Amino acid sequence: MDRERIRVGIVGASVRYGWGQRAHLPAILGLPEYELTAVCTAHPETAAESARHYGARHALHDYRELARHPDVDLVVVCVRAALHHDMVKAALEAGKHVLCEWPLGARLDAARELAALARQKRVHTMVGLQSQGSPAILHLKDLIADGYVGRPLACSMSLAIPRYPGYRTPEEWVADPEKGARVLMIHAGHAIDSFCCCVGEFREVSGSITAHIPEPGAVRSTADVPEESPDAVIAGGVLQNGAVATISVTTNVGRAGGWRMEVLGTEGSIVATCPTTVLWGDVTLRGGKVGDHEMTALDVPAGLRTAPETVPAGPPVNVAELYRRLAQGIREGHAVHPSFDDAVRRHTLLQAIEDSSRTGQRQIISGDRTALDHRSKEESSGIAGAT
Numbered sequence: 001m002d003r004e005r006i007r008v009g010i011v012g013a014s015v016r017y018g019w020g021q022r023a024h025l026p027a028i029l030g031l032p033e034y035e036l037t038a039v040c041t042a043h044p045e046t047a048a049e050s051a052r053h054y055g056a057r058h059a060l061h062d063y064r065e066l067a068r069h070p071d072v073d074l075v076v077v078c079v080r081a082a083l084h085h086d087m088v089k090a091a092l093e094a095g096k097h098v099l100c101e102w103p104l105g106a107r108l109d110a111a112r113e114l115a116a117l118a119r120q121k122r123v124h125t126m127v128g129l130q131s132q133g134s135p136a137i138l139h140l141k142d143l144i145a146d147g148y149v150g151r152p153l154a155c156s157m158s159l160a161i162p163r164y165p166g167y168r169t170p171e172e173w174v175a176d177p178e179k180g181a182r183v184l185m186i187h188a189g190h191a192i193d194s195f196c197c198c199v200g201e202f203r204e205v206s207g208s209i210t211a212h213i214p215e216p217g218a219v220r221s222t223a224d225v226p227e228e229s230p231d232a233v234i235a236g237g238v239l240q241n242g243a244v245a246t247i248s249v250t251t252n253v254g255r256a257g258g259w260r261m262e263v264l265g266t267e268g269s270i271v272a273t274c275p276t277t278v279l280w281g282d283v284t285l286r287g288g289k290v291g292d293h294e295m296t297a298l299d300v301p302a303g304l305r306t307a308p309e310t311v312p313a314g315p316p317v318n319v320a321e322l323y324r325r326l327a328q329g330i331r332e333g334h335a336v337h338p339s340f341d342d343a344v345r346r347h348t349l350l351q352a353i354e355d356s357s358r359t360g361q362r363q364i365i366s367g368d369r370t371a372l373d374h375r376s377k378e379e380s381s382g383i384a385g386a387t
Contacts, residue, residue: 006097006327009038009072011063011087012079013050019101019315020078023130023280025054027320028076030311033327040066067091074330077101078128081185085110092117097330099323101128102193103185104343111347115340126326126336127343131194133321135304136283140261140272141198143298148287150267152243157195159249159278160257161187184209184350188233188249193338193346194278195247195261201345202245205237206362207353212250235353237362259283271295280315 008028012020028034038058039050051059060066067075067090075091077084077100085105091098092114104111104127118125131137144152196202209230233249259274259281268289274281285298307320322338329336338346352363 005035006033006330007037007071007073008034008076009040009058009060009066009069009074010036010076010078011040011066012077012101013039013041013054013056014046015050015053018078020076023315023319024076024078024101026312026316027307027323029054030308030316031320031323031327032308032310033324034074037071038066038069063087064090067094067096073097074099074326082106085114088114089117092121092123095121095123097124097326098340099126099128099326100340100343102343102346103127103189104340104347106185108344108347108351111340111344115344118340124326124330124336125340126322127338127340128319128322129190129193129197129338129342129346130280130318130322131190131278132197132338133318133325134194134278134280134283135321136272136285136300137194137197137278138304139298139300140270140283140285143270143285143287144198144263144265148268148289149263149265149270152199152239152241152263152265154264155195155199155239155243155245155262157191157245157247157259157261158257159187159191159259160253161249161251161277162253183231183249183251184233184354187251188247188353189346189350190277190279191249191259192235192247192349194259195245196346196349198261199243199245199263200239200241202349202352202365203238203240204362204364205235205349205352205356207233207235207356209233209354209357233353235356266290268292269295270298280318 010020010024012018013025014021028036036054036056038060039047039054039056040060040063041047041050042061044061047059047061058069058071066072074097077087077098079087081103084100084103088098088100098118104114210232211230212232231251234247236246239245258276259278261272263270268287270285270287272283272285274283285300286295287298288295306324307317311317311320326336349365352365356363
């Protein structure tokens with residue numbers, strides 16, 4: 001594009017709460033590639049407040065108006081997952097580039113629809129799987145790809161989260177599986193994506209989704225909300241590279257255990273840990289080769305962080321790394337990742353885990369589709385990267 005800065009309009013621009021306020025807006029405002037031109041919230045008065053606070057020229061309270069606005073090149077959608085589909089669709093139909101927070105949709109079919117529309121419109125898209133912007137995760141991915149562990153044999157990832165306040169709220173959107181805000185989609189989705197980013201995709205998977213602490217009276221306010229909101233996800237299977245893999249995500253625990261990933265191979269092993277969430281927490285890498293008596297620290301090269309010092313530490317950093325990647329793709333006209341098609345791939349794996357838990361059967365994963373292991377594989381739909 002011939003314009004020096006990419007003009008951004010963000011839906012979900014509260015000055016008091018939300019992931020937009022915590023991560024996206026500090027990242028946008030701290031990057032030289034972008035100019036915040038429009039903000040959108042649910043009400044005129046809060047939109048005006050946000051515009052004053054963030055220095056945006058346009059204060060809107062209708063996402064459709066933001067999507068059509070001539071002063072917006074990139075639409076950012078950072079609201080509740082249940083609202084993503086309609087807002088992203090409006091932006092795509094207006095021909096705008098889109099960055100949508102994870103998940104892309106509450107269900108796999110919604111994600112497929114949006115990815116297909118993005119390809120049809122030939123715009124750039126990105127989904128907010130921000131661990132893919134983490135310098136430590138990128139270094140771990142490079143170490144594995146460069147053969148530090150040799151041929152991967154076994155990989156594991158675990159995440160333990162203390163009692164999550166959202167699951168004690170009376171708001172029905174948290175527990176309802178149609179709203180896209182469950183542990184499987186949010187916590188497990190992000191953690192599993194960081195895992196697959198490093199070690200590769202699953203070829204087959206079995207899973208179990210359970211509720212350790214149902215507390216039906218604490219998580220529902222309407223009769224149609226499920227009495228049990230699953231708070232634990234366990235999955236295991238075989239990766240495309242032949243390594244065996246296990247995943248455990250548990251919430252509602254009494255004390256946080258953080259995130260941990262281990263990769264064992266023919267030539268060595270690597271352990272990655274984070275005391276909080278891998279999305280923005282400090283990830284520590286340790287490794288050892290065959291014959292080593294102990295594991296040693298693996299330092300992350302400083303050059304893997306490209307975000308300038310104008311981007312605040314914490315949640316904005318990895319988000320900013322994705323924004324920089326997106327800006328380069330828009331300006332140079334090449335595909336970027338994680339795109340909407342990458343989001344479909346992740347939704348597909350989560351759907352396979354859910355299907356396995358429901359049916360008790362192993363799922364075979366092929367392209368962006370899943371099939372029970374006693375069926376023949378379906379042909380992949382051949383979804384390509386963003387254009």
